[in-house]
Amino acid sequence: MSPLYIARSTAVAARSLDGEMMIMSARDSTLFTLNPVGTAIWRRQMEKRRVQRSWSGRSAPSLKSTRWRP
Amino acid sequence: MGELATAAGQEVIIEIGRMPVQVRSESPEFLRMLVGRYSGFLSPGARPVFEFDVELVAAGRIAEEDDVAVRFESGRWLIKRGDLFAEWEPMSRRGRIVQSPNPYSIDTALRIIHSLILAREGGLLVHAASAVRNCKAFLFAGISGAGKTTIARLAPADATLLSDEISYLRRNGRGYVAYGTPFAGELAKVGENVQAPLAALYLLQKWPENTMEPVRASEAARMLLENVLFFAHDTELVGLVFESACELVRHVPVYRLTFFPDQRVWEMIV
Numbered sequence: 255m256s257p258l259y260i261a262r263s264t265a266v267a268a269r270s271l272d273g274e275m276m277i278m279s280a281r282d283s284t285l286f287t288l289n290p291v292g293t294a295i296w297r298r299q300m301e302k303r304r305v306q307r308s309w310s311g312r313s314a315p316s317l318k319s320t321r322w323r324p
Numbered sequence: 325m326g327e328l329a330t331a332a333g334q335e336v337i338i339e340i341g342r343m344p345v346q347v348r349s350e351s352p353e354f355l356r357m358l359v360g361r362y363s364g365f366l367s368p369g370a371r372p373v374f375e376f377d378v379e380l381v382a383a384g385r386i387a388e389e390d391d392v393a394v395r396f397e398s399g400r401w402l403i404k405r406g407d408l409f410a411e412w413e414p415m416s417r418r419g420r421i422v423q424s425p426n427p428y429s430i431d432t433a434l435r436i437i438h439s440l441i442l443a444r445e446g447g448l449l450v451h452a453a454s455a456v457r458n459c460k461a462f463l464f465a466g467i468s469g470a471g472k473t474t475i476a477r478l479a480p481a482d483a484t485l486l487s488d489e490i491s492y493l494r495r496n497g498r499g500y501v502a503y504g505t506p507f508a509g510e511l512a513k514v515g516e517n518v519q520a521p522l523a524a525l526y527l528l529q530k531w532p533e534n535t536m537e538p539v540r541a542s543e544a545a546r547m548l549l550e551n552v553l554f555f556a557h558d559t560e561l562v563g564l565v566f567e568s569a570c571e572l573v574r575h576v577p578v579y580r581l582t583f584f585p586d587q588r589v590w591e592m593i594v
Contacts, residue, residue, distance in 0.1 A: 267563035269570040271541040278549075278566035280559040285549060285566075287542065 262299050270297075337370050338362045338434065341492040341503040342519075343441055344370035345434065347421075349378040354425050361427050362506050364517045374437060375418045376410070383424040394436055394556040401556075403436050405429075412437075435490065435507060439554050443561045446495035446568050449553040452525075454486040454502050454515075455479050455593075461502035461520040462593055463491050464581070465551040466528035473510040474585050475528065483590070487515040490553065493522060495568075498575050524577045526593075531582030534589050544578035545570050 262268075268277045275293040277286040288296055335348040336358050344367050349355050359366065387393075387404035394403050400419075403410040408429040412419020423429035439449045452465035453472040457480075464475050476488035486492075486502055489509025493500045500522040504515035527539060527547050539547070548569045554562070583589035 265559055267566045269545075269567070271545055271570060271573065274542040276542060276545060276566075276570065278563065280562040280566070283562055285546065287546070 262296075268296065336362070337367050337372055338365050338506075339367035339370050339517075340365055340434070340438060340505055341442075341447070341494055343438060344372045345437060346372035346375040347378055347430070348376065349380065351378075351380050351425065354378065354380060357425070357427055358430070361431075361514075364504075364514060365506050373417065373441065374412065376412065376433075377418075377420045378430065379420060379422045380425045381422060383426070386422055386424075392432065392436070392555050394440075394558075396556070396558055401440065403433060405432065408432060410436075431507065435553065436555055438492070440556060440561070442492075442494065443554065443556075443564050443568070446564075446571065447500075448493045448565065448568055448572065450491045450493060450548070451489070451551040451553055452491040453488045453509075454491040455483045456486060456502075456516075456518060456520040457483040458594060459520055460523035461486065462523060463493075463502060463525045464528050465491075465525060465548065467550070469530075470528040471530045471583065471585070472528065474530070475583065475589065476511055476513075478585065478587050478590060480587065480590050483593075484516050484518055485513065486518070488513060493572070495571075496521070500572060500576060522576055524579060525572070526579050526581040529580065529582045530585065532584055533582065534584055534592060535582045536579045536592050539578045539580050541570075541573045541578075544573040548573060548578070 265281045266277050266279050268275060275288040275296045334355050335346050336355055337344045337346050347358060385406050387406060387409050389404045390406055392405040400411050400413045409422040410433045421433050442448060450465055452463045453476040454461060454463045464472055466472055473488050476485055479485060486504040487507060488511040490505050490507035492503040492505045501519050502522045503519045504517045506514045508514050552565060552569060554565050
């Protein structure tokens with residue numbers, strides 16, 4: 255099995271509001287909102303981490319995106 | 325009268341949000357138009373933060389872009405739209421605007437210039453009506469048709485209109501100050517050149533009855549961002565604007581305001 259890594263992009267700005275992580279892609283102005291599971295994952299990505307096999311079989315975290323069109 | 329004679333022509337200094345911008349032109353007619361349009365926002369003695377020379381050309385297509393395009397290239401900002409070309413250098417704080425002698429192109433250029441200035445200092449230009457009442461500023465944001473013009477038109481006599489279209493916010497410590505702007509909307513009424521601490525942001529929705537409920541910070545940030553005016557394709561500044569919106573909703577109460585379009589809605593705005 256090939257190792258997978260997830261890591262924060264350097265081209266995003268992120269803020270936690272009310273326990274929800276909001277992430278703005280500065281590259282294309284897309285705004286993402288993570289649910290609590292996604293927020294927990296995001297918070298753990300302070301450094302590049304290996305995705306654990308134990309994630310398999312669990313429900314995937316949801317992610318909503320909205321295009322910011324000022 | 326806000327005109328000053330200079331060797332290179334004449335100029336006006338238009339001060340919005342305490343940011344004086346000098347506009348110079350060799351056309352007395354164009355300057356007279358500016359003096360009339362921005363009459364409440366002229367500051368002849370102010371030291372400008374940016375200086376622009378306006379080059380007037382015959383009406384016609386000036387740039388290929390249909391929608392406004394704003395980008396930083398080779399040390400200068402570029403604004404391009406069919407009727408407008410502008411460029412300026414942040415280092416020298418000077419630039420030029422090429423347009424036909426109409427009021428709309430310069431108005432667009434000023435909005436974009438201010439949005440870029442504000443982005444670096446934690447401020448925002450918001451598609452919102454705003455007013456001062458009891459020495460406090462209130463912002464009413466929403467998409468077209470949400471009721472910005474309506475709520476501005478319904479404002480009572482003791483409220484001072486800052487804008488019915490584009491509101492100007494600057495950071496002040498942990499709070500924000502709202503300033504009047506000359507950027508008018510459907511009401512075609514220029515805002516008063518006054519300022520006040522921002523007390524609340526209302527997200528507008530027309531409804532058969534008047535209701536007001538707090539909005540969670542995450543939703544408030546989302547809604548606010550939808551109404552922020554920012555045009556530049558610039559990674560750093562987009563991040564700064566995002567941070568500013570998040571900061572604002574952390575420090576300023578945000579409510580969803582549904583209202584029936586009559587003056588009773590203002591009983592809730594105090």
